[in-house]
Amino acid sequence: MSCEIARRLMESGESAAAIQTHTASCLSCAIGENTSYYEAPAGLEEKIRASLATERHRPSRRNWWAAAAVALLVVSGTLTVDLVRQSGNAMETAILSAHLRSLEGTHLLDVPSSDQHTVKPWFNGKLDFSPAVPSFPDFPLLGGRLEYFEAHPAAALIYDRGQHMINLFIWHVNGSTLEKTWTSNGYHVICWAKDRMNYCAVSDVNAAELDRFAALYRAN
Amino acid sequence: MDPGLFEETVLPHLNAAYNLSRWMTRNSDDAEDAVQEAYLKAFRSFQNCKATTPEETRAWVLAIVRNTCLTWLRRKGAAPTTEFNEETHSGRELTPGGESVMLSQAAADRLNGCVEALPPEFREVIVLREIEELPYKEVAGIAGVPIGTIMSRLARARRRLQDCMTARSRTA
Numbered sequence: 388m389s390c391e392i393a394r395r396l397m398e399s400g401e402s403a404a405a406i407q408t409h410t411a412s413c414l415s416c417a418i419g420e421n422t423s424y425y426e427a428p429a430g431l432e433e434k435i436r437a438s439l440a441t442e443r444h445r446p447s448r449r450n451w452w453a454a455a456a457v458a459l460l461v462v463s464g465t466l467t468v469d470l471v472r473q474s475g476n477a478m479e480t481a482i483l484s485a486h487l488r489s490l491e492g493t494h495l496l497d498v499p500s501s502d503q504h505t506v507k508p509w510f511n512g513k514l515d516f517s518p519a520v521p522s523f524p525d526f527p528l529l530g531g532r533l534e535y536f537e538a539h540p541a542a543a544l545i546y547d548r549g550q551h552m553i554n555l556f557i558w559h560v561n562g563s564t565l566e567k568t569w570t571s572n573g574y575h576v577i578c579w580a581k582d583r584m585n586y587c588a589v590s591d592v593n594a595a596e597l598d599r600f601a602a603l604y605r606a607n
Numbered sequence: 608m609d610p611g612l613f614e615e616t617v618l619p620h621l622n623a624a625y626n627l628s629r630w631m632t633r634n635s636d637d638a639e640d641a642v643q644e645a646y647l648k649a650f651r652s653f654q655n656c657k658a659t660t661p662e663e664t665r666a667w668v669l670a671i672v673r674n675t676c677l678t679w680l681r682r683k684g685a686a687p688t689t690e691f692n693e694e695t696h697s698g699r700e701l702t703p704g705g706e707s708v709m710l711s712q713a714a715a716d717r718l719n720g721c722v723e724a725l726p727p728e729f730r731e732v733i734v735l736r737e738i739e740e741l742p743y744k745e746v747a748g749i750a751g752v753p754i755g756t757i758m759s760r761l762a763r764a765r766r767r768l769q770d771c772m773t774a775r776s777r778t779a
Contacts, residue, residue: 414769418737421715422722427625431639432618435646439613442650 391415437501437527440547444495444529478536482578483571485534486554486589489543495552496530496545506531510542516584518542518557521607526553526600537561546600551592553600558585570594577601613653617646620665623739624672630734631676633723637683645675662745670749673731680727714776721771729764732757 393416396406410416489495498509503520506528510518513533522528525548532543534556541558564580565587575594578587579601588601624645629638649656649671658664710718722733728750735746736757747754 414765414772415737417710417718418722418733418765418768419740421710421718422738423719424738425626425629425635425638427621427642428635428639431625431642432621435618435621435643436614438643438647439650442647 433524433527434501437522437529437547440527441496441499441501441529443550444547444552478565479569479571479576481536482556482576482587482589483574485536485543485556486574489532489545489554490552495532497532499530501528501530503528506544514540514542516542516557516559518544519604519607520544521604522546523600523603526603534558548590548592548596548600551590551596553588553590553592553597555604556585556587556589559583560585579605581605613650616658616661616664617649617653617668619661620668623665624668626739627669627672627731627734628676630722630730630738631673631727632679637679641675641679642672644679645672648675666741666745666748669735670751673749677727714772717772717775718768721768721775724771725764725767729760729767732760733764733768736761 392413393406393410396409498506500506500509501522503522507517507520509531510533520528520531523546526546529545529547529552532545534541534543536556536558539558539561541556544555544557546553546555560580560583565578565585566580568575568577570576574589574591575597576587576589577597578585580586586601586604588597588604590597590600592600621642624642625638628641628645629635632638632641645668649668652671656664656667658667709715722730725733731750732746735741735749736743741749743754743757747757750757
């Protein structure tokens with residue numbers, strides 16, 4: 388009720404009948420009570436949260452120093468990868484390298500979108516398969532990117548987990564499948580194979596959380 | 608800046624933001640897109656937000672939503688004539704009381720249609736003042752004009768609504 392006359396009538400202790408006489412003929416009294424109040428549709432808040440997460444990971448000019456710091460980390464990351472290369476096999480190294488390279492700010496997302504109906508068609512013509520692109524409340528989708536493993540195209544899906552990023556790589560099995568879980572330099576990697584496709588999730592999020600993500604994706 | 612602060616302080620005003628956007632854009636798809644765009648803009652300029660109370664934060668984000676909607680309307684060209692859709696005007700639940708006035712469903716539908724037909728500068732004051740029930744001062748802050756201007760716009764908007772209601776009830 389925002390009608391000033393009605394408010395004054397009430398404040399001056401007029402009878403309900405007197406107030407009703409006024410409201411019955413007063414348009415102001417009718418507007419608030421008889422117009423639609425549109426509440427935000429379900430899912431809008433989730434969409435906004437996802438776009439905020441993307442925005443946080445997007446380097447802006449203001450964040451130049453932060454980007455420079457990340458670049459330094461990548462340089463040191465590349466050094467660690469060199470160390471890894473000596474011990475692990477080439478595929479494992481390639482997966483970790485792809486994850487580290489993606490953190491280098493400008494290369495994380497080729498298609499930044501929290502909308503799976505934008506990301507999935509983006510891969511059309513770039514891959515010879517169509518990856519499932521779900522988004523989860525706890526792991527919102529940030530977007531997608533194209534990667535190459537052993538000269539074969541791979542889908543990279545990027546998920547957000549509270550300031551940590553998860554890369555999920557998907558590519559055709561060419562030769563042997565890669566089904567193992569390992570940790571290297573603080574990065575956890577979970578790989579599984581299904582229907583002649585390799586799947587590898589990589590992140591610095593804790594192992595249990597990455598496990599939960601992999602389980603969610605596999606159950607999808 | 609605390610990373611969760613924006614979510615904690617600005618997201619609670621999402622219903623008010625959507626209600627304003629829905630009334631200004633007059634369709635649910637545009638309303639959702641405009642709110643998303645406005646929230647992203649708000650997030651980017653959050654460090655300039657001087658609000659210290661929930662009311663001030665609400666006024667701050669609603670001003671961004673309002674400006675985004677006006678830009679949206681300009682981009683779409685001259686105010687489009689929208690079909691009045693009865694289904695979308697469900698009307699709110701009313702608690703019976705001596706001071707409330709219920710119109711018949713037909714009259715309430717006419718009223719909603721008349722609010723939609725108002726020019727944007729009148730529509731926004733009706734939505735913020737009569738539907739969102741914000742204080743005059745806050746409405747003035749959101750629209751970026753003095754309180755006196757809000758009062759005169761509100762009076763003119765009510766007159767237009769009255770005329771529109773009279774005209775539409777005659778043709779009904």
